[in-house]
Amino acid sequence: xxxxxxxxxxxxxxxxxxxxxxxxxxxxxxxxxxxxxxxxxxxxxxxxxxxxxxxxxxxxxxxxxxxxxxxxxxxxxxxxxxxxxxxxxxxxxxxxxxxxxxxxxxxxxxxxxxxxxxxxxxxxxxxxxxxxxxxxxxxxxxxxxxxxxxxxxxxxxxxxxxxxxxxxxxxxxxxxxxxxxxxxxxxxxxxxxxxxxxxxxxxxxxxxxxxxxxxxxxxxxxxxxxxxxxxxxxxxxxxxxxxxxxxxxxxxxxxxxxxxxxxxxxxxxxxxxxxxxxxxxxxxxxxxxxxxxxxxxxxxxxxxxxxxxxxxxxxxxxxxxxxxxxxxxxxxxxxxxxxxxxxxxxxxxxxxxxxxxxxxxxxxxxxxxxxxxxxxxxxxxxxxxxxxxxxxxxxxxxxxxxxxxxxxxxxxxxxxxxxxxxxxxxxxxxxxxxxxxxxxxxxxxxxxxxxxxxxxxxxxxxxxxxxxxxxxxxxxxxxxxxxxxxxxxxxxxxxxxxxxxxxxxxxxxxxxxxxxxxxxxxxxxxxxxxxxxxxxxxxxxxxxxxxxxxxxxxxxxxxxxxxxxxxxxxxxxxxxxxxxxxxxxxxxxxxxxxxxxxxxxxxxxxxxxxxxxxxxxxxxxxxxxxxxxxxxxxxxxxxxxxxxxxxxxxxxxxxxxxxxxxxxxxxxxxxxxxxxxxxxxxxxxxxxxxxxxxxxxxxxxxxxxxxxxxxxxxxxxxxxxxxxxxx
Numbered sequence: 001x002x003x004x005x006x007x008x009x010x011x012x013x014x015x016x017x018x019x020x021x022x023x024x025x026x027x028x029x030x031x032x033x034x035x036x037x038x039x040x041x042x043x044x045x046x047x048x049x050x051x052x053x054x055x056x057x058x059x060x061x062x063x064x065x066x067x068x069x070x071x072x073x074x075x076x077x078x079x080x081x082x083x084x085x086x087x088x089x090x091x092x093x094x095x096x097x098x099x100x101x102x103x104x105x106x107x108x109x110x111x112x113x114x115x116x117x118x119x120x121x122x123x124x125x126x127x128x129x130x131x132x133x134x135x136x137x138x139x140x141x142x143x144x145x146x147x148x149x150x151x152x153x154x155x156x157x158x159x160x161x162x163x164x165x166x167x168x169x170x171x172x173x174x175x176x177x178x179x180x181x182x183x184x185x186x187x188x189x190x191x192x193x194x195x196x197x198x199x200x201x202x203x204x205x206x207x208x209x210x211x212x213x214x215x216x217x218x219x220x221x222x223x224x225x226x227x228x229x230x231x232x233x234x235x236x237x238x239x240x241x242x243x244x245x246x247x248x249x250x251x252x253x254x255x256x257x258x259x260x261x262x263x264x265x266x267x268x269x270x271x272x273x274x275x276x277x278x279x280x281x282x283x284x285x286x287x288x289x290x291x292x293x294x295x296x297x298x299x300x301x302x303x304x305x306x307x308x309x310x311x312x313x314x315x316x317x318x319x320x321x322x323x324x325x326x327x328x329x330x331x332x333x334x335x336x337x338x339x340x341x342x343x344x345x346x347x348x349x350x351x352x353x354x355x356x357x358x359x360x361x362x363x364x365x366x367x368x369x370x371x372x373x374x375x376x377x378x379x380x381x382x383x384x385x386x387x388x389x390x391x392x393x394x395x396x397x398x399x400x401x402x403x404x405x406x407x408x409x410x411x412x413x414x415x416x417x418x419x420x421x422x423x424x425x426x427x428x429x430x431x432x433x434x435x436x437x438x439x440x441x442x443x444x445x446x447x448x449x450x451x452x453x454x455x456x457x458x459x460x461x462x463x464x465x466x467x468x469x470x471x472x473x474x475x476x477x478x479x480x481x482x483x484x485x486x487x488x489x490x491x492x493x494x495x496x497x498x499x500x501x502x503x504x505x506x507x508x509x510x511x512x513x514x515x516x517x518x519x520x521x522x523x524x525x526x527x528x529x530x531x532x533x534x535x536x537x538x539x540x541x542x543x544x545x546x547x548x549x550x551x552x553x554x555x556x557x558x559x560x561x562x563x564x565x566x567x568x569x570x571x572x573x574x575x576x577x578x579x580x581x582x583x584x585x586x587x588x589x590x591x592x593x594x595x596x597x598x599x600x601x602x603x604x605x606x607x608x609x610x611x612x613x614x615x616x617x618x619x620x621x622x623x624x625x626x627x628x629x630x631x632x633x634x635x636x637x638x639x640x641x642x643x644x645x646x647x648x649x650x651x652x653x654x655x656x657x658x659x660x661x662x663x664x665x666x667x668x669x670x671x672x673x674x675x676x677x678x679x680x681x682x683x684x685x686x687x688x689x690x691x692x693x694x695x696x697x698x699x700x701x702x703x704x705x706x707x708x709x710x711x712x713x714x715x716x717x718x719x720x721x722x723x724x725x726x727x
């Protein structure tokens with residue numbers, strides 16, 4: 001063979017060599033089809049399987065260890081929502097009673113669908129686009145919708161990381177800057193900022209110093225330069241973590257996934273030692289049984305399950321696609337789900353312990369302020385001293401003594417009691433005050449930490465924990481975008497990843513305006529929830545009803561080496577789709593009955609006010625939902641009417657390091673037969689079709705014979721139609 005031939009170049013070079021089909025077929029040696037990895041008849045099943053596994057291992061990056069993979073899945077699923085959304089929902093929806101619907105839905109929806117996504121990603125070894133194109137080409141739009149939802153979530157999620165970065169750097173001072181209201185001097189007179197005096201120091205710092213928020217979503221107010229800089233830092237960190245794919249993000253996960261547990265453990269120990277911590281924990285575990293029958297509670301619990309496990313985002317599929325095919329993903333699903341639930345409960349214990357301490361502090365403050373009012377009324381003879389129980393000592397007034405005194409005054413002054421302006425100062429009222437979402441972390445928790453000894457240390461640890469929790473979730477979210485796009489369109493990985501981060505930063509400037517927090521609410525509460533539910537339902541239907549649950553279970557048996565429990569069969573086939581259909585219907589009804597809105601901070605009133613989104617914002621919200629779900633019907637229509645090929649009628653082969661890989665397409669009939677079976681068509685042992693068409697999950701390809709131990713995965717045409725990513 002000439003030394004300058006392309007085949008010789010290929011054998012002595014690790015670079016890709018491009019050559020024509022004619023050159024390829026003219027110079028290659030005859031192929032022994034019985035020993036080839038492109039074996040059609042399936043006679044050498046064991047060798048074929050080994051060759052496929054070797055090919056997969058060489059092509060696709062893999063996790064360095066099982067621990068690294070588990071930490072990546074934990075880092076993606078355990079996020080900021082575990083720290084503030086789950087405790088808030090627990091507080092809002094009946095304390096311990098909320099755990100019942102959450103656990104039920106976790107078992108019948110969460111774990112089965114999490115296992116499903118792990119399994120399809122590991123089996124097909126593609127991102128979300130490739131997986132759902134393979135399972136059902138007509139539903140291939142699911143993968144594109146997942147990418148769009150990931151983009152929407154990543155845009156605002158990194159803004160929250162930016163907020164945490166801002167608070168992190170502000171924590172390196174004593175006293176903490178949100179511990180006291182700012183004071184302005186007018187000559188010799190010190191004046192407390194009115195907005196802060198009407199609210200609280202932590203509330204003022206959050207809304208005015210950090211966000212510098214406007215009064216409504218319609219008032220842009222321009223960019224907040226402090227948060228713009230923090231957003232740039234956040235995207236820089238994320239970009240550096242994911243630029244090399246799992247080679248870089250996998251190493252980051254060792255710290256970002258484990259460090260939050262160290263901080264949570266420290267906070268739990270510290271929280272349990274705080275005065276009033278037991279009150280908060282008992283309040284959490286005291287169930288309000290009437291809440292268990294509220295449909296709204298079940299809807300919110302199901303939504304939390306989706307977000308907690310990362311279902312429908314594509315990150316779970318992307319991470320599992322880098323596994324070996326014999327990995328026990330059944331065990332992984334149970335383990336990660338348990339750790340996720342355990343983390344939510346642990347975080348809730350910490351939050352309620354700290355909130356119990358805060359509630360006691362606020363209750364004592366209430367008692368002192370109202371006691372001063374009563375003393376004033378006694379001095380002005382508005383109240384008689386006979387109303388004060390003899391054992392009450394105003395210099396050491398307890399909450400119990402105040403409650404007794406309050407009841408006596410209310411009974412005697414029943415007609416004029418409201419004019420006195422006295423508050424009941426009940427601990428239960430303080431514990432019942434629910435703070436939603438970001439307010440729990442940036443208002444309630446920060447206020448509690450100002451009363452800790454060595455408060456800057458705890459503040460630094462807390463916000464560093466939030467940064468790491470957010471980073472782990474962002475790595476999974478970015479994988480849900482980059483992995484399927486790189487797999488499908490073969491774009492350069494580093495360039496595309498950097499381009500995504502730059503694009504997302506500029507689009508994310510929408511969220512660092514003075515009105516940006518209201519857009520975060522729009523994206524977080526509305527734009528992702530409904531599309532995500534639709535995606536998860538269609539994923540379930542694609543596998544259970546189109547591909548076939550029995551067929552899928554059989555392939556899982558081949559892949560895992562054991563048959564999964566029949567429980568999953570019934571969950572995938574019946575229970576999960578039905579529950580999710582009810583959830584989707586409830587979400588649509590909820591949007592129709594209760595117009596979407598947001599909590600606006602009114603500067604003049606120093607208070608929150610619930611406002612409905614204006615018409616232009618509603619139009620934007622509807623557009624976001626439509627854009628996120630539009631690829632699903634578009635791809636379905638295009639492939640149903642054969643306007644878009646499903647890619648199954650092409651054979652793709654390329655060369656790298658002398659190995660047969662993939663990248664030649666559209667071979668003629670004789671060329672295709674000659675390539676797969678031998679050097680000349682006459683040597684073919686059996687006639688071959690010119691191409692393979694999609695037969696549906698329940699059909700059998702003419703290329704698949706009963707002698708093939710690997711089922712549909714033993715088909716040469718199938719192997720060729722699902723090219724490995726060259727990351």
